Amino acid sequence: VDSVGKNLGSLNLQHATPAVELCTQLFPTHLNATKLRHFHRPTIKKVVHGKVKPGEYHPVQSIQKIAETRAAEREKERQAYGGGEMFYMRRLQDLSGLDSDLVLAEYCEQYPPLLNQIGMATRVKNYYKKKPGKQDNPPMLEYGEISYAHTSPFQADMLPGEILQAFENHMFRAPIFHHQLLLTDFLILRTKSNYHIRNVKNIFTIGQECPLQEVPGPNSKRANIFARDFLQAYIFRLFWKSRDKPPRIKMEDVRKAFPQNAENSIRKRLKMSSDFKRTGGVHCNWWVLRSDFRLPSQEEIRQLVTPEQCCAYYSMQAAEQRLKDAGYGEKVLFAAVDDEAADENDTSKIEDEVKCAPWHTTKAYLDSLKGKCWLQLRGFSDPTGCGEGFSYVRVSNKPNAREAEPETIQTKKMVTGTDADLRRLHLKEAKKILNKFGVSDSHVRNLSRWQIIDIVRTMSTARARDGEDGAAMAKFARGNRYSQMEYQEKYKEDCRKIFEVQNKSLSTNHLTSTDNETSGEEDSDVD
Amino acid sequence: MSTTTITTKKEKNEDQFELEQQFVLRMPPGEHANRLHDLIECGDEKIRERLFIDLNPERRRGRVKFDDTVFKATLYDLPCITETYKTFDRKTLYKIADVAQVLVCRLPGDLSSSDDDDDDDETGKRSNTNVTTISDGGNEKKKKEKDKEKKFQWPHGLTPPLKNVRKRRFRKVARQKTQDRDEMEQ
Numbered sequence: 166v167d168s169v170g171k172n173l174g175s176l177n178l179q180h181a182t183p184a185v186e187l188c189t190q191l192f193p194t195h196l197n198a199t200k201l202r203h204f205h206r207p208t209i210k211k212v213v214h215g216k217v218k219p220g221e222y223h224p225v226q227s228i229q230k231i232a233e234t235r236a237a238e239r240e241k242e243r244q245a246y247g248g249g250e251m252f253y254m255r256r257l258q259d260l261s262g263l264d265s266d267l268v269l270a271e272y273c274e275q276y277p278p279l280l281n282q283i284g285m286a287t288r289v290k291n292y293y294k295k296k297p298g299k300q301d302n303p304p305m306l307e308y309g310e311i312s313y314a315h316t317s318p319f320q321a322d323m324l325p326g327e328i329l330q331a332f333e334n335h336m337f338r339a340p341i342f343h344h345q346l347l348l349t350d351f352l353i354l355r356t357k358s359n360y361h362i363r364n365v366k367n368i369f370t371i372g373q374e375c376p377l378q379e380v381p382g383p384n385s386k387r388a389n390i391f392a393r394d395f396l397q398a399y400i401f402r403l404f405w406k407s408r409d410k411p412p413r414i415k416m417e418d419v420r421k422a423f424p425q426n427a428e429n430s431i432r433k434r435l436k437m438s439s440d441f442k443r444t445g446g447v448h449c450n451w452w453v454l455r456s457d458f459r460l461p462s463q464e465e466i467r468q469l470v471t472p473e474q475c476c477a478y479y480s481m482q483a484a485e486q487r488l489k490d491a492g493y494g495e496k497v498l499f500a501a502v503d504d505e506a507a508d509e510n511d512t513s514k515i516e517d518e519v520k521c522a523p524w525h526t527t528k529a530y531l532d533s534l535k536g537k538c539w540l541q542l543r544g545f546s547d548p549t550g551c552g553e554g555f556s557y558v559r560v561s562n563k564p565n566a567r568e569a570e571p572e573t574i575q576t577k578k579m580v581t582g583t584d585a586d587l588r589r590l591h592l593k594e595a596k597k598i599l600n601k602f603g604v605s606d607s608h609v610r611n612l613s614r615w616q617i618i619d620i621v622r623t624m625s626t627a628r629a630r631d632g633e634d635g636a637a638m639a640k641f642a643r644g645n646r647y648s649q650m651e652y653q654e655k656y657k658e659d660c661r662k663i664f665e666v667q668n669k670s671l672s673t674n675h676l677t678s679t680d681n682e683t684s685g686e687e688d689s690d691v692d
Numbered sequence: 693m694s695t696t697t698i699t700t701k702k703e704k705n706e707d708q709f710e711l712e713q714q715f716v717l718r719m720p721p722g723e724h725a726n727r728l729h730d731l732i733e734c735g736d737e738k739i740r741e742r743l744f745i746d747l748n749p750e751r752r753r754g755r756v757k758f759d760d761t762v763f764k765a766t767l768y769d770l771p772c773i774t775e776t777y778k779t780f781d782r783k784t785l786y787k788i789a790d791v792a793q794v795l796v797c798r799l800p801g802d803l804s805s806s807d808d809d810d811d812d813d814e815t816g817k818r819s820n821t822n823v824t825t826i827s828d829g830g831n832e833k834k835k836k837e838k839d840k841e842k843k844f845q846w847p848h849g850l851t852p853p854l855k856n857v858r859k860r861r862f863r864k865v866a867r868q869k870t871q872d873r874d875e876m877e878q
Binding site for chain 1: 708709710711712713714715716717718719720721725726728729732733735736737739740741743744745746747748749750751755757767769770771772773774775776777778779780782783784785786787788789790791792793794795849850851852853854857860861862863864865866867868
């Protein structure tokens with residue numbers, strides 16, 4: 166589990182240029198409640214101005230010609246630049262779906278904590294665990310590149326010879342499972358004036374995300390700093406786009422893009438770099454860049470706010486909207502964030518549903534990688550609600566503070582002190598105990614004192630835990646204070662089981678479920 | 693996701709390019725689907741003379757005409773977030789769209805799923821599964837809207853393991869009942 170957060174090998178990820186530049190068509194500056202409710206679930210809009218109006222038939226086009234032309238253009242360009250590897254995603258129109266190979270990806274989580282905006286890139290990695298000793302060749306898959314997993318990049322260890330495909334980017338890693346799109350299904354691409362149709366063969370089911378980035382909490386310091394920088398970057402870019410000398414912009418243009426911001430906060434940002442001209446001819450009512458201010462370069466602006474930070478911020482906003490819609494007031498939401506400063510393991514005051522919010526799950530997950538806490542694993546935050554996913558809710562990594570099973574609490578009483586000191590246990594006594602446990606004399610004869618004591622301790626612990634009635638011997642059992650290792654083993658085992666159940670379920674090709682099968686209550690979002 | 697209004701003239705020229713909106717067209721299994729699949733596969737430019745769509749997304753209704761057959765179609769919301777990626781090397785994928793809806797075509801004469809005219813009927817059937825203890829008019833209206841919304845929620849994901857995912861796999865949201873809902877909704 167320790168290695169999950171680490172990037173195994175370099176990722177070498179380059180988003181399409183419009184995404185890197187946070188082009189507003191891909192990275193909106195403001196999302197209203199409706200947009201947040203449809204976060205990454207956009208509905209097709211009725212075309213009013215354009216050809217494909219409802220009420221009449223519109224021809225559906227093949228993409229063949231366009232695809233061929235664009236492929237030829239790309240190849241020509243590649244040759245012109247010496248035939249090496251090219252980066253083709255430089256403009257918005259490069260994000261068209263009318264050419265190249267397309268794959269679909271379907272998330273198994275209803276609300277994955279982190280999602281790419283259009284234009285962002287992701288890598289397909291095929292993690293392979295080598296078999297020991299002999300030279301072996303990993304299986305070749307249609308998509309992705311091989312990455313040797315010495316330690317598992319997921320929540321559970323991989324088996325030698327095992328291969329696991331994953332989506333990987335700077336925000337998350339998630340196992341993916343290759344499927345074929347049904348032969349009845351076609352992809353329609355619609356613009357205001359045209360319908361196009363394509364066959365898409367490949368679709369991946371995406372397993373539960375392993376976040377690599379934290380989602381900021383509502384109104385948290387990180388969220389507020391982001392909002393500030395996002396606004397600042399927008400202003401800088403506006404200045405870059407100004408054709409006037411000196412560059413100048415209008416307050417109105419910023420306000421339209423950031424309607425949620427108070428005019429004051431915008432003015433504060435503008436003041437950093439420019440002066441407002443109340444009077445004075447051509448510049449009247451413009452904010453004019455100060456001559457002594459060096460406008461940050463495009464590269465510097467890119468550093469200021471990244472696409473990944475935008476995604477995290479959007480995710481926070483969408484989750485906040487969902488919680489509000491489910492009846493959770495701001496008081497409840499913000500209480501959660503205040504708690505961050507307090508004891509990180511004391512989250513008892515937070516409502517369970519709020520604990521499922523991405524700012525809690527991503528933080529819990531990342532903290533667990535650092536060894537700061539453990540995860541609940543099974544529980545209310547499991548996005549599947551049926552034990553096929555992990556509950557990213559923090560629990561203490563100190564066994565004593567964990568909700569221990571009743572049996573182990575019993576043993577705890579018998580631990581140290583009294584007459585159960587193993588150091589004072591006579592060899593003869595120890596041998597007697599072992600005899601009682603069914604260990605024969607011949608076996609014990611060749612062992613040293615401490616080896617024998619070790620067996621006494623191990624067996625006593627095991628018996629006490631199994632609830633057997635060796636009460637007399639239970640006094641030699643190790644209590645919770647000593648069983649960190651065992652807890653860790655059990656924890657790892659739990660991780661493995663959940664991970665296996667998920668992978669088995671998501672790789673299945675059979676339509677096993679019936680239409681009416683449900684998990685738990687029929688429909689709990691009925692008030 | 694659509695965009696914020698673009699403000700400056702220069703920006704308009706630079707930033708605006710109409711990206712395609714995407715949705716899934718689902719044909720009834722069998723002969724028509726296979727024929728269409730093969731037609732697209734061989735890159736036949738004549739598709740435009742054989743396949744036609746008329747879609748009213750707001751009313752969630754459509755007609756699809758393929759050769760001589762007219763299919764009635766309904767636009768449903770898919771349960772899972774589904775993304776389209778584009779790739780040149782099969783290693784790096786670029787996201788180009790969110791696919792959130794599926795246009796399901798029915799064979800002429802197939803009345804098994806919701807038809808254009810039996811809206812109320814359908815709603816009645818489905819609401820049987822819900823608790824019906826609501827008496828006052830305001831809630832009644834809300835419930836009706838909700839039922840209508842639900843009617844267009846497709847239960848299945850596109851991949852086999854996500855069949856019936858809404859009921860079988862999605863975690864249920866624990867709603868807060870003490871808070872006044874109206875207060876929260878701006």
